[in-house]
Amino acid sequence: QSVLTQPPSVSVAPGQKVTISCSGSSSNIGNNYVSWYQQLPRTAPKLLIYDNNKRPSEIPDRFSGSKSGTSATLGITGLQTGDEADYYCGTWDSSLNAWVFGGGTKLTVL
Amino acid sequence: EVQLVESGGGLVQPGGSLRLSCAASGFIFSDHYMDWVRQAPGKGLEWVGRSRNKAKSYTTDYAASVKGRFTISRDDSENSLYLQMNSLKTEDTAVYYCVRALRLTGTTHFDLWGRGTLVTVSS
Numbered sequence: 001q002s003v004l005t006q007p008p009s010v011s012v013a014p015g016q017k018v019t020i021s022c023s024g025s026s027s028n029i030g031n032n033y034v035s036w037y038q039q040l041p042r043t044a045p046k047l048l049i050y051d052n053n054k055r056p057s058e059i060p061d062r063f064s065g066s067k068s069g070t071s072a073t074l075g076i077t078g079l080q081t082g083d084e085a086d087y088y089c090g091t092w093d094s095s096l097n098a099w100v101f102g103g104g105t106k107l108t109v110l
Numbered sequence: 111e112v113q114l115v116e117s118g119g120g121l122v123q124p125g126g127s128l129r130l131s132c133a134a135s136g137f138i139f140s141d142h143y144m145d146w147v148r149q150a151p152g153k154g155l156e157w158v159g160r161s162r163n164k165a166k167s168y169t170t171d172y173a174a175s176v177k178g179r180f181t182i183s184r185d186d187s188e189n190s191l192y193l194q195m196n197s198l199k200t201e202d203t204a205v206y207y208c209v210r211a212l213r214l215t216g217t218t219h220f221d222l223w224g225r226g227t228l229v230t231v232s233s
Contacts, residue, residue: 002154035219037155044207044226045155050219088155092217097171099145099157
């Protein structure tokens with residue numbers, strides 16, 4: 001059972017948009033910045049979004065992040081088959097003194 | 111080239127020990143917090159622990175699941191991070207990633223990942 005809650009899977013048609021939610025509490029998302037990671041099949045995770053809504057320079061603006069209260073959301077527009085991956089949210093938990101990840105969301109583009 | 115390269119994974123029996131290494135290059139290793147993250151086969155990401163930099167007195171934090179069994183250390187002169195794993199259990203079987211934790215605001219994020227090294231705990 002992960003400290004951060006994500007939907008296990010989402011399926012979307014090519015070209016459409018999707019949002020992936022990440023729910024936590026005041027000890028983690030509520031008082032810390034959230035980051036998002038993409039893990040393509042058989043590869044190491046890659047940073048997509050940091051500090052709730054900032055993108056590394058190499059990440060296209062199809063990817064966006066937001067946070068409200070104790071929840072965060074990853075948005076992806078113009079979905080492509082190459083976006084099929086597992087997506088994880090994460091942040092520091094000030095009560096646990098530990099970094100916490102969501103359980104991950106498997107995105108299928110069909 | 112900016113990169114992290116893990117080594118030291120392999121097959122070990124339950125109750126045994128293993129030491130993982132992570133060689134960093136292309137950036138000022140001593141400036142950064144460094145973490146270990148693992149992923150059991152077919153499962154999600156699990157944070158293992160953190161080594162902070164000299165400015166933060168090289169303090170460490172660990173996940174509850176490994177506290178007292180795993181120890182993270184670093185050698186800034188060698189640009190290397192280590193994970194000493196003792197009293198290994200079958201549930202420690204995972205790919206272990208070395209990760210750079212960048213701190214721009216009050217919260218870190220993982221901006222650089224190694225390719226990982228597989229640890230298998232089995233009799």
